Amino acid sequence: MRIVIAPDSFKGCLNAFNVALAMQRGARKVYPECFVDLIPMADGGEGTVEAILSAVQGRKVEVRVKDPLGRLTSVAYGLIDQDKTAIIEMAAASGLPLLRVEERDPRITSTQGTGELIRDALDRGVNKILLGIGGSATNDGGAGLAVALGAKLLDAQGKELPPGGAALANLKKIDLSELDPRLPEVQFEVACDVQNPLCGPEGASAVYGPQKGANPEDIRVLDAALFNFGEKLSALSGVNLLDLPGGGAAGGLGGGLVGFLGAKLRPGSQMILDVANADNKIRHADLVLTGEGRTDFQTAYGKVPVGVAALARKYEVPVLVISGAVEGYPDLLSEHGVSCSFSVSEGPGTLEEAFSKGEEQLERAVWRILTVWKLGAAAANKKR
Structure with a gap:
């Protein structure tokens, strides 16, 4: 299993590198031997x-x-x-x-x-x-x-x-x-x-x-x-x-x-993807994980998850968006090449609590999501 992890920061909570590391830890709970390429992202602002x-x-x-x-x-x-x-x-x-x-x-x-x-x-x-x-x-x-x-x-x-x-x-x-x-x-x-x-x-x-x-x-x-x-x-x-x-x-x-x-x-996002040689990394990937602090209708207007998905779409590599919050349907970004969007939230709580637990909740969210992904892949292989 080869996974590319290319998230933006969760602003006010985690920088992009720490988001990527938390996602990597979650992925390795499910795929201990997977090969991971980390590409921390930004949109030209801080970070x-x-x-x-x-x-x-x-x-x-x-x-x-x-x-x-x-x-x-x-x-x-x-x-x-x-x-x-x-x-x-x-x-x-x-x-x-x-x-x-x-x-x-x-x-x-x-x-x-x-x-x-x-x-x-x-x-x-x-x-x-x-x-x-x-x-x-x-x-x-x-x-x-x-x-x-x-x-x-x-x-x-x-x-x-x-x-x-x-x-x-x-x-x-x-x-x-x-x-x-x-x-x-x-x-x-x-x-x-x-x-x-x-x-x-x-x-x-x-x-x-x-x-x-x-x-x-x-x-x-x-x-x-x-x-x-x-x-x-x-x-x-x-x-x-x-x-x-x-x-x-x-x-x-x-x-x-x-x-x-x-x-x-x-x-x-395109600039950073180019500098990081992401084209070559994504073309050989089985799955791409990306995300941001909040995914909503504005994400479609050139934010990091859409930029990452546009590159993955060239090679028909599935993309999952895992963000601090998601507003809208899970297929919000499907026309941009995103398979599904998920929130890391584990229940009601204050913004301060979400920020303080953001890293561990993100790790667990990736763990849960990829567990289901692995089960789906196994079921698909069984039918062949």
């Missing part, structure tokens, strides 16, 4: 570096960069492929967890720290950067990131703009003459799991601004500022960033990375 380094040999480096409000903070990123590929989480330098609730203000928060991480990776000689952009505290379209890499964003008087999304309303000119000359030699792949455009009712400011501290008036100001920014960067780059699916991800950073760096936007 992306850990997930990739759990599946691929590499190392972490730590640097000091600016947080969303310009304060110095220590941040780690990953290096793989003999230090030629960097894995960076923008949330580590420019994410919401770095701010207290009362500090959240997308009018002034900046992606400069993420640009400083990229610059450090360039100094180490990388030729490829994998960048996860989930969990941002910013709405500046990547302006701060570009400034950290040598760009100048100027107003009508030729003065450089202050940090933050609101200042982009005064953007008159983007000067890339001093942009880091090493950037064209580097391949940028961006883990982007949303399709929101840069502006408008479904854009970065309207949809994600409120969780970053924006009130209705802030949203109006930020949306207009991003539109001005998008128009000017589109004209400079030759790419229509205003209509780009995913351009509004991470406060417009998706669009900014395409416009400034020629980055390629990709689903985060």
Whole structure:
């Protein structure tokens, strides 16, 4: 029996690696001699570096960069492929967890720290950067990131703009003459799991601004500022960033990375599956186990279980989703190649109790599910 285990984290409870280990322990209760490939997953947000380094040999480096409000903070990123590929989480330098609730203000928060991480990776000689952009505290379209890499964003008087999304309303000119000359030699792949455009009712400011501290008036100001920014960067780059699916991800950073760096936007799960050589592992598997903290109708929109199932479907390998909670019918994801979805819950209880017992309940859930799976396989073989 060969099993591939490729779960996302159970957010607030277990990281993806510990989820995978618990699933492995449960599987070996039923199939003691089974061969298991662990591929901890992430969607481009927090945990992306850990997930990739759990599946691929590499190392972490730590640097000091600016947080969303310009304060110095220590941040780690990953290096793989003999230090030629960097894995960076923008949330580590420019994410919401770095701010207290009362500090959240997308009018002034900046992606400069993420640009400083990229610059450090360039100094180490990388030729490829994998960048996860989930969990941002910013709405500046990547302006701060570009400034950290040598760009100048100027107003009508030729003065450089202050940090933050609101200042982009005064953007008159983007000067890339001093942009880091090493950037064209580097391949940028961006883990982007949303399709929101840069502006408008479904854009970065309207949809994600409120969780970053924006009130209705802030949203109006930020949306207009991003539109001005998008128009000017589109004209400079030759790419229509205003209509780009995913351009509004991470406060417009998706669009900014395409416009400034020629980055390629990709689903985060697909990026990790590629890095972990999952295609070769899954094609030889008898069964794939995946999961996440909560599986519901949103899972179908590019979350980890669907990305894993899409790859397994190519090779007709069955997929079971085992999550902290499942809302809907067991065949909720059947059209995406998932055989069945299960919850680890063992009965009524508080969220705190579920979190404290999450690891052992997950192990037991896999044990129960695969026991039934084994019985079914035995019955099928008997009929042959």
